[in-house]
Amino acid sequence: MLDETDRKILNVLSKDAKASLKQIGDACFLSSAGVHLRLKKLEEQGIITGSKYILDHSKMGYQTQSFIGVYFDRANIYRKVSKALYAIPEVIECSYTTGNFSLLIKVLCRDNKHLTEILSNQIQTIEGIARTETFICLEQTFQREIELN
Amino acid sequence: MLDETDRKILNVLSKDAKASLKQIGDACFLSSAGVHLRLKKLEEQGIITGSKYILDHSKMGYQTQSFIGVYFDRANIYRKVSKALYAIPEVIECSYTTGNFSLLIKVLCRDNKHLTEILSNQIQTIEGIARTETFICLEQTFQREIELN
DNA sequence: ACTGAAAGTGTACAGTG
DNA sequence: CACTGTACACTTTCAGT
Numbered sequence: 001m002l003d004e005t006d007r008k009i010l011n012v013l014s015k016d017a018k019a020s021l022k023q024i025g026d027a028c029f030l031s032s033a034g035v036h037l038r039l040k041k042l043e044e045q046g047i048i049t050g051s052k053y054i055l056d057h058s059k060m061g062y063q064t065q066s067f068i069g070v071y072f073d074r075a076n077i078y079r080k081v082s083k084a085l086y087a088i089p090e091v092i093e094c095s096y097t098t099g100n101f102s103l104l105i106k107v108l109c110r111d112n113k114h115l116t117e118i119l120s121n122q123i124q125t126i127e128g129i130a131r132t133e134t135f136i137c138l139e140q141t142f143q144r145e146i147e148l149n
Numbered sequence: 150m151l152d153e154t155d156r157k158i159l160n161v162l163s164k165d166a167k168a169s170l171k172q173i174g175d176a177c178f179l180s181s182a183g184v185h186l187r188l189k190k191l192e193e194q195g196i197i198t199g200s201k202y203i204l205d206h207s208k209m210g211y212q213t214q215s216f217i218g219v220y221f222d223r224a225n226i227y228r229k230v231s232k233a234l235y236a237i238p239e240v241i242e243c244s245y246t247t248g249n250f251s252l253l254i255k256v257l258c259r260d261n262k263h264l265t266e267i268l269s270n271q272i273q274t275i276e277g278i279a280r281t282e283t284f285i286c287l288e289q290t291f292q293r294e295i296e297l298n
Numbered sequence: 299a300c301t302g303a304a305a306g307t308g309t310a311c312a313g314t315g
Numbered sequence: 316c317a318c319t320g321t322a323c324a325c326t327t328t329c330a331g332t
Contacts (some may be wrong), residue, residue, distance in 0.1 A: 001306065002209065010160055010204060017200035023211040034318055036309065050203040051166035052294065055159060057194050060151065062295060067216075067246065073268040082290045094290040097216065104216055104284055108295050135253055141231045145201065146211060146257050170326065183300055185327060 002047070005030065005090045007148040009038060010047075014145040017051040057108055065137040068123065069101035073130035078102070083124040090118050101133070112136075151196075154179065156297040158187060159196075163294040166200040198207065206257060213258045214286040218250035222279035227251070233275040240265050250282070261285075 002010075005028045005102060012019050021032035028035065042048045057065070063070060068137045072081065084136075093106035108125075109115040115136075124132060151159075154177045161168050161176075171183035177184065191197045206214070221230065227245060234240045234254060242255035258264040264285075272281060272290075 007277055010202070010209075013202040014204055015199070015201055017202050031319055032308075033310085033320075037318075040309095045208070046203055047208050048202055050164070050221050052164055052201060052203060053159070053162040053166050053197050054199040054201060055294070056164055056198050057295065059194065060159075060297065065244075067244070084184055086291055089296050092295055093292045095214075095216070095284075095286040096288040096290055097284040097286055099282065099284040101284065103290075104286075131273040133245040133248065135244075135248040135250065137244040137246055137253075141245055141252075143242045145204070146206065146241055147238050148209065171324095180301055181326070182302080182328080186300075189327095 002148070006038060006042065009035060010042070011145075011148055012137075013039075013051075017053075020081075061110055062108050064111050064115050065140065066107050066109070066115060068105050068107055068119070069133040069134040070103040070105060070123075071100075071130045071132070071137070072102040072128055074128060077128035081126055081128045085123070088118065088122050093124075127135070151297070155187060155191065159191070160294075160297055162188075162197075166202075188281060208260055211257050212233075213260050213264050214254050215258070215264060215270070215290065216284040216286070217254050217256055218282040218284070219252040219254060219272075220279045220281070221251040223277060223278055226277035230275055230277045234272070237267065237271050239263075240272075 007026050009024055012024055021035045024030075025032045025035045030038075039048065047067065057063075070081070072078075081103065082094060082096075085094055085103075090107050090109055091105050092108050095104050096102070097104050107115065107118060109118055115134075119134065123129065158175050159171055161173055170184045173179075174181045174184045190198065206212075219230070221227075230252065231243060231245075234243050234252070239256050239258055241257050242256050244253050245251070246253050248261075256264065256267060258267055264283075268281065268283065272278065
């Protein structure tokens with residue numbers, strides 16, 4: 001499905017969307033048009049789903065990142081709660097998990113005051129949420145892409 | 150610090166690194182060279198830290214994503230444990246948090262068997278880790294960027 | 299700080315093995 | 316069918332305002 005050339009291309013671009021086709025092509029012994037052709041195919045296959053710039057949130061005034069474990073108060077409420085959480089822009093990630101929590105979400109706020117407000121006025125008022133457990137990130141140690149091989 | 154034009158540019162590019170400068174320029178009443186100039190400045194300021202392609206991990210054979218809460222067995226071990234976790238390629242995110250756990254990490258594995266192996270042979274053998282608590286993602290409901298305004 | 303035009307890349311496509 | 320060479324579109328750079 002993915003040959004070594006595909007993996008090489010993806011390993012570079014998953015870390016730097018701005019890497020030049022020529023550079024990648026040289027490393028893979030391919031013309032830049034050849035690399036481009038493979039990229040198009042990887043997009044068609046749905047392996048590449050998009051691209052994005054990586055921003056430093058703290059420099060934009062969003063200093064408080066936290067994970068919040070969410071407990072439901074009844075069964076069969078997952079879709080409804082997820083939808084309500086999606087409506088809160090500060091909730092930037094949501095996962096349905098095994099273990100103690102029903103959901104584990106990531107929330108990005110300006111500061112602790114902002115987080116308090118989002119938690120008590122928005123998240124904890126959602127119907128179906130029994131209680132929450134907050135883990136504030138003191139430091140994001142690292143975040144990276146999986147290396148293909 | 151960030152004016153409305155900067156925020157518009159970042160809102161587009163934080164979701165699609167491939168958006169054309171011309172398109173963005175039209176929306177901001179700026180030439181593509183003007184947009185590019187602002188991007189360069191945002192990079193110099195460290196607000197833009199990079200870019201990346203977004204890949205569908207499950208289509209590449211990585212089906213099991215999980216969060217793992219890590220408990221330390223002593224104080225002053227954070228840097229050492231983080232470094233050991235960084236050496237495991239499957240650990241793709243690591244945060245130092247308040248609350249029950251010392252660390253909350255995200256791990257991407259091929260399947261549950263692979264996760265079991267990483268957990269017992271790699272993570273739980275790290276010196277300073279007392280125990281772990283695993284939350285397997287049954288579904289990544291959503292993941293997105295913060296909207297600037 | 300921005301524009302307009304020149305140089306350097308990315309993209310599409312007909313042609314090749 | 317995967318790839319190359321080429322032509323056009325876009326990004327990037329830079330002198331000029």
